[in-house]
Each structure stands twice: as structure tokens, then as C-alpha cells.
Amino acid sequence: xxxxxxxxxxxxxxxxxxxxxxxxxxxxxxxxxxxxxxxxxxxxxxxxxxxxxxxxxxxxxxxxxxxxxxxxxxxxxxxxxxxxxxxxxxxxxxxxxxxxxxxxxxxxxxxxxxxxxxxxxxxxxxxxxxxxxxxxxxxxxxxxxxxxxxxxxxxxxxxxxxxxxxxxxxxxxxxxxxxxxxxxxxxxxxxxxxxxxxxxxxxxxxxxxxxxxxxxxxxxxxxxxxxxxxxxxxxxxxxxxxxxxxxxxxxxxxxxxxxxxxxxx
Numbered sequence: 536x537x538x539x540x541x542x543x544x545x546x547x548x549x550x551x552x553x554x555x556x557x558x559x560x561x562x563x564x565x566x567x568x569x570x571x572x573x574x575x576x577x578x579x580x581x582x583x584x585x586x587x588x589x590x591x592x593x594x595x596x597x598x599x600x601x602x603x604x605x606x607x608x609x610x611x612x613x614x615x616x617x618x619x620x621x622x623x624x625x626x627x628x629x630x631x632x633x634x635x636x637x638x639x640x641x642x643x644x645x646x647x648x649x650x651x652x653x654x655x656x657x658x659x660x661x662x663x664x665x666x667x668x669x670x671x672x673x674x675x676x677x678x679x680x681x682x683x684x685x686x687x688x689x690x691x692x693x694x695x696x697x698x699x700x701x702x703x704x705x706x707x708x709x710x711x712x713x714x715x716x717x718x719x720x721x722x723x724x725x726x727x728x729x730x731x732x733x734x735x736x737x738x739x740x741x742x743x744x745x746x747x748x749x750x751x752x753x754x755x756x757x758x759x760x761x762x763x764x765x766x767x768x769x770x771x772x773x774x775x776x777x778x779x780x781x782x783x784x785x786x787x788x789x790x791x792x793x794x795x796x797x798x799x800x
Contacts, residue, residue, distance in 0.1 A: 536559050536560055536561040536563075536595070536596065536692070536693065536725050537558070537559040537582070537593070537594070537595055537693065537725070537727075538557070538558050538559070538593070538594040538597075539555050539556060539557040539558075539578075539581075539582075539591065539592075539593050539594075540556060540591055540592045540593075540594065541554050541555075541556060541590060541591035541592070542554070542555040542556070542557075542578075542581065542588055542590070542591035542592070542593060543555070543588065543589045543590040543591055544577065544581045544586055544587065544588045544589050544590075544591075545577065545586075545589065546577075546586065550589060550749070551574050551577040551749050552574040552577050552578055552581070552746075552749040552750070553749045553750055554590075554591070554750070555578065555591070555750070555751060556751075557744065557751065557754075559693075559725060559727060560725075561692075561723065561725055562719070562723040562724075562725055563725055563726070563741055563742060564715075564716065564719045564726045564728075564739065564740050564741045564742070565725075565726065565727050565728070565740065565741065565742045565743075565744060566727075566728050566729070566730050566736040566739070566740035566742070566743050566744070567579070567727070567728070567729045567730075567743075567744045567746060568729075568730060568731070568733060568736050568743055568744070568745055568746070568760075569745055569746035569747055569752075569769065570747065570769060570770055570771075573746040573747050573748065573749065573769075574746050574748075574749040574750075575697075575729045575746055576617075576697055576729065577749075578746070579614075579695055579697055579727070579729060581593065582600075582612070582695060582727070583608075583612065583614050583695060584600060584601075584605065584608065587601075595608070595611065595612075606636050609635075609636035609689060610636050610637065610689065610690070610691070611691055611692045611693060612691055612692070612693045612694075612695060613633070613685075613686035613687070613689040613691035613693070613694055613695070614686065614695045614696075614697075615679070615682045615683055615686050615694070615695070615696040615697065615699050616682075616697050617697045617698050617701060622670050622671070623669065623670075623671065624669070624670060625666065625667050625668060625669060625670070626657075626662060626665045626666045626667070626668055626669075626670060626673065626677075626681050626684075627653065627657065627666040627667065629670050629681055629685060630653050630656055630657055630666075630681060630684045630685045630688050631645055631649065631653050631688070632685055632688075633653070633656070633684075633685040633686060633687070633688025633689045634649040634652065634653060634688055634689070636689060637649065637689075637690070652688055652690060653684075653688050655687075656684040656685070656687040656688040657684050659684070659687060659714070659718070660680045660681075660683055660684040660687070660714060661680065661714075662677065662680050662681060662684060665677055665681070675702055675703060675707070676703050676704070676706075676707030676710070676711070679699055679700075679703065679707070679711055680710075680711065680714075682699075683696075683699070683711070683714065683715070687718070691724070692724070692725060693724075693725045693726075693727065694715070694718070694724055694725070694726050694727070695726075695727045695728075696715070696726070696727070696728040696729065697728075697729045698729055698730065698731065699711055699715075699728070700712065700730065700732065700735065701731070708732075708735065712735060712738075712739045715728070715739070716739055728740070733761060733766075733787045734779075734786055734787055736757065736761075737757040737761055737779075737784045737785045737786065737787070738779070738782060738784050740757065741756070742754065742755065742756060743755065743756070743757055743759075743760040743761070745760050745765065745769060747769045752765065752768075752769055753765055757784055757785050758784075758785060761776055761785035761787060762776055762785075763775060763776050766787065772789070772790075773789075773790040773795055774787050774788060774789060774790060775787075775788040775790060776788070
């Protein structure tokens with residue numbers, strides 16, 4: 536589905552990610568983890584062509600991304616970014632923006648088919664009651680669901696999300712990730728997500744990509760990646776990795792400074 540070959544990129548002359556080689560298969564739920572400044576968001580920006588590679592290539596279904604029209608890319612890849620929109624429009628009007636890549640030449644307004652797709656996206660995300668509310672008047676969690684609905688209205692094959700659960704309470708975090716997991720399972724939607732919460736990444740994702748200093752340090756299942764040796768090396772802090780008693784997935788415990796003193800670490 537998506538392949539990065541010897542990819543290096545950054546901002547101006549500053550290279551942030553260096554010689555990345557990565558394959559994403561159709562239907563995978565992949566999470567990129569790593570400390571601040573490790574290159575996670577830069578990698579996502581390169582995939583979405585916000586920034587251009589300094590070296591190397593990105594291929595979508597075997598085609599070089601640089602040779603694909605932006606409108607065609609928008610029909611196949613949708614992005615949910617960290618930046619919350621400040622717009623004076625209703626939720627339904629906002630979600631309708633996701634249909635723009637599908638507009639035919641000279642089409643200025645949505646047609647009946649566009650309305651059906653948007654209503655389905657609103658239904659999937661459970662925000663029917665909000666569709667006539669202004670985006671500026673709904674909560675942070677509701678804004679995130681609206682962003683996901685707009686992305687789904689593009690009818691993408693690949694969904695890219697940059698910290699969609701940031702600043703949300705645990706109820707909204709679980710609701711949003713449960714939704715994304717259902718979309719991944721039910722529609723074979725390929726998901727690439729950035730998460731800082733290692734335990735959420737462990738519970739929901741099939742494969743983790745651990746980044747550090749602009750490179751991939753390790754990739755594999757949560758069981759393969761989330762271990763105290765690799766995490767302490769990358770995050771430079773003491774952790775303990777146990778198993779969640781319900782899911783049996785790795786669970787990362789932090790160790791505060793006061794506890795370290797008692798442990799002699």
C-alpha cells in the first residue's frame with residue numbers, strides 16, 4: 536500500500552528524518568511512537584506531501600507520490616491533524632469539505648451522492664446530534680470526531696492521524712480509538728497514527744514503529760517493541776513493562792524520581 540525507500544527530509548537545509556525504509560500493508564493499524572523531536576510528525580508530513588523529500592522516495596501502490604496528482608492522493612489518503620480548526624460553519628458543512636477532492640470539473644456544490652457519503656460519515660462517528668452545531672461551540676472530543684468524519688467523507692484507503700487523542704479525557708480517548716479500530720477492521724482501512732501514550736498504542740495497534748533521532752529504532756508488534764531495554768534507551772527514563780491483566784498486552788509503568796531513590800536506581 537505504502538512504501539518509503541531511503542527517505543530523508545526536513546525543513547530547509549535541516550534534515551529531521553534520515554534514510555527511512557518502511558512498508559505499510561493494506562489493512563494494517565500502525566502506530567508511530569517515540570520521544571518529542573524524533574521525527575514522527577515530519578514523517579507524516581512527508582507522506583502527505585506537505586514537505587518534499589530531500590532524498591529517497593515514497594510510493595503509493597507502487598507509484599512515486601511525486602508523480603500523483605494532489606486531488607488523486609486526497610481520494611486515497613485522509614489526514615486528521617493536531618491543529619483544531621477554528622471555523623464559522625456547522626459540523627455538517629465542515630464534514631462536507633471532505634468531498635472536495637471528488638468534485639467533478641466545474642462542480643461548485645455537493646450533489647446527492649456527496650450528501651449520502653457525508654451523512655454516512657456522520658453516522659459512523661456518532662455525531663448526528665451535532666451536525667447543525669457550530670464547530671466553534673462543540674467540545675474538543677466532538678471536534679476530533681468531526682475531523683475524523685471529514686476524513687471519512689473523502690472515502691480514503693489510508694487514514695493518517697497525528698495525536699488524535701491529545702488533550703482529551705480517557706472517555707474520549709477510548710471512544711475515538713474504538714471507532715478507528717472498528718473502521719480498520721470493518722472496512723480494511725489502513726491506519727497510520729501517531730500516539731504519545733504507549734499504553735494506548737499497545738492496546739489498539741497491530742504494529743509499532745519506534746523512532747528516535749530521525750530514524751526507526753525498532754518495528755514490530757507491541758510485545759516486540761514495548762520492553763524496558765528499548766524504551767529506556769530511547770526515552771532516557773526508567774520504566775517497568777508488565778502485562779495488562781485483561782488484554783494481555785504490554786503495559787508501561789513510569790517510575791517517579793522518589794520511587795527510583797527507594798529502589799536504588
